């Protein structure tokens with residue numbers, strides 16, 4: 001089983017950006033957490049980050065025929081991008097939306113998620129543990 005974890009805008013700034021909201025763990029810490037978990041679970045994983053919407057679309061498209069599941073935190077593109085859910089629907093791969101912060105209890109504009117329409121589940125407000133939960137959920141769903 002292979003999962004691709006896709007992170008969007010500003011997630012490379014974890015640990016630096018608004019630590020009161022996103023925590024003190026760095027992006028490298030997040031990568032290490034995901035890689036360790038997947039190793040323990042016998043899951044192949046690739047982790048990708050970009051600040052560019054088109055690059056995220058390209059990475060989703062590359063999953064076609066190459067991945068069993070997608071974990072995606074698009075960052076701010078969650079609230080603006082139609083291209084990302086279109087790409088997930090196009091490849092037809094099960095995807096889980098993750099947010100480190102609880103987007104539904106923040107500003108009104110964060111309550112809108114376009115990517116959600118293409119995902120089988122949303123995990124929000126569980127910090128970086130949400131990625132691990134998303135991977136476990138996909139493992140259950142995909143088997």
Ligand code: DQA
Nearest residue numbers: 009010075076099100101110
């Ligand atoms: C985020 C929430 C988004 O609203 C924000 O733009 C981000 C991170 C999260 O993980 O909590 O960049 O997706």
